[in-house]
Amino acid sequence: MNLSETQLSILKLIDLYGEISRKQLALHSGLSQPAVTNITRELIDQKYILEGKETDSAGRAGRKEVLLYANADRFRFLGIDIGGYWIRFAISDNKLNIFHQSITPMHEFINVPDKLAALTDHINVFLQEHGIAAHTIDAIGVGVTGIINMEETHILNIPNLADWDNLPVVSVLQNAFHCPVFLEEGGRTMALAERLIGKGKHVDNFIVVNIGKGIVAGLMLSKQLVYGASNVGGLLGHVTVDETGRQCLCGNYGCLEMFGTYQMIEEKFAALDNSGISLEDAYQQNNKAAMTACIEAGNAIGIALSNVVNLINPQHIYLGGRLFETLPLVFEELKRTIQLRANRFANVVLSIEKNSFGDMEGLYGALTLAKSKLIHLYP
Ligand SMILES: [Zn+2]
CATH class of the missing domain: 3.30.420.40 (ATPase, nucleotide binding domain)
Structure with missing residues (x-):
């Protein structure tokens, strides 16, 4: 996926407003109306956004404005929540509706020398079980109940688990699945989920x-x-x-x-x-x-x-x-x-x-991380 910064900024505004006219997009983005028309046409062609109903207010030249909204089916996100007892996996759409999920006990990773190779295998099995082609995943979010490095590329330590130290999870998953991978500490992903789609x-x-x-x-x-x-x-x-x-x-x-x-x-x-x-x-x-x-x-x-x-x-x-x-x-x-x-x-x-999400808080956190980082919903 190669969306430009301006395309991403338009996607972000559409996501924030739910549905919005081109005129309003121009107003909120600071772009000219012709520029917005071009960008939204590209995004419609690529099925990122859809045209919906007309607004009551007339737009330019007396024409009614059409509202644009995000195509829930366009994105596929993979969320991975690495906890002390379990690793959970889920696939969601753009609205973060979860289609498929699975859960694996952490003890399956004990005595496994290469944790990330094992994690990659588990993801592949999960995707195959649900008939999801790996190339359809737009972004992966990984939440971990441990300490990660400043660059958000490595798990440095999981205090309650042995041998999960200094693991380059982002590069390994990027190489395996060829899409952006985002890593964050689990509590922060949960706060992100609350802030963007939950009670917060x-x-x-x-x-x-x-x-x-x-x-x-x-x-x-x-x-x-x-x-x-x-x-x-x-x-x-x-x-x-x-x-x-x-x-x-x-x-x-x-x-x-x-x-x-x-x-x-x-x-x-x-x-x-x-x-x-x-x-x-x-x-x-x-x-x-x-x-x-x-x-x-x-x-x-x-x-x-x-x-x-x-x-x-x-x-x-x-x-x-x-x-x-x-x-x-x-x-x-x-x-x-x-x-x-x-x-x-x-x-x-x-x-x-x-x-907001009970037992699934970390999983929604990981999915929210994938989406929000991909389209810059949250800094
Ligand atoms: Zn302690």
Whole structure:
């Protein structure tokens, strides 16, 4: 695909407005009407955009204006969400409607010396299973719950997984699939999805938090994603909540991930109750040890988040993770802790709620990354 910058800027405006006339495109792009007519003709010929209904207002020479909109079927995006337990794959159209998806446990990659060759194989199998020709993919978005380099080309480290270090994922996938590949930290892709297609569409300051095997966060501050000076901004899982706590895989002691994940709640519960009952069953029975373990986890998450709330003063916190569904007390407890600990002027404007896409937040994040980078929807 070889779209020019001006073609991309027109595609971006059409995407932002949903449907728009050529006259309005000229107005918003600063291009002349004849230039817009030429560019839109090229884009219509290549089926990127379609002509729709006429507007009520008359355009030049008294003619009615035709509204243009994006052809949902023109683009195919591949999203890859690399988490602690799973890698998810999905194919979507231009509207980010998902057609096909699959999920592979991360343990299939243990003892595999060449992780990226294995990843490429998994993608090929996924595409073949669903009859998708690789050359029809317009862009690939990869979200990873780890640390990536400043240039956004390499996975530098996944704290919860061994041997996922210094992997040139962008160049390997570009060579294999011959299309643009974009890489971003998972929490940031989730924030991007919330901002562009989720609940955060009109929210300038928010935090997305997802709890799986690890804890990731994406911070949207004054409409901008937070990256930091070395691309590790938003590392919520490794914020210290108890300096006397045990050592984390990252090397630090008492990180939030040592308290706030499902696995940690299970461990805490098992230490308090040796009857052999599962955490979820015990929770259903209002078992005291299960309640204590959930309260401790919710409290730890709440402490970490109330510090973040005081630092960046968000309007919303969007939370996701299976533990909020199966152990809702964790959600209630973290909310209570934030209300108790964060500054009251910050709490007045704050709402704490579930994320937009549940379990699929990272997958929508990866797809949103592919689309938004390809047509420059987001800087
Ligand atoms: Zn840590």
